[in-house]
Amino acid sequence: MESGTRDLCGIIISIMNKNLFLSGLTPQEFQEMLINSLEQVIKPLVSAKESRSTELLTRKEAARLLRISLPTLADWTQQGIIHAIRMGRRVFYLVSDIQNALKKREG
Numbered sequence: 001m002e003s004g005t006r007d008l009c010g011i012i013i014s015i016m017n018k019n020l021f022l023s024g025l026t027p028q029e030f031q032e033m034l035i036n037s038l039e040q041v042i043k044p045l046v047s048a049k050e051s052r053s054t055e056l057l058t059r060k061e062a063a064r065l066l067r068i069s070l071p072t073l074a075d076w077t078q079q080g081i082i083h084a085i086r087m088g089r090r091v092f093y094l095v096s097d098i099q100n101a102l103k104k105r106e107g
Helices: 003-017 027-053 059-066 070-079 095-106
Strands: 056-058 085-087 090-094
Antiparallel strands (some): 085 090
């Protein structure tokens, strides 16, 4: 069973475990219940993804994620392919910048 189907089944079982009887609902009421349940599942996933995109990676972590060497990462930074954030003597990269660089590299 696919993950999405499993999640949907879990939501329906959750609704049924709350002693809500689906047989007495109109299609619109069922739709509203389903949408509300799905929103409760989706909201934490979206916020987790957003917080992950602002996460900072070290040079080593960024190079490993991009599957390139540290000198290549330095070259890409100088060429403007990827943006670096400097904090004192340390250099960091945003996960979202890494993801964008990967998309450009694949595209």
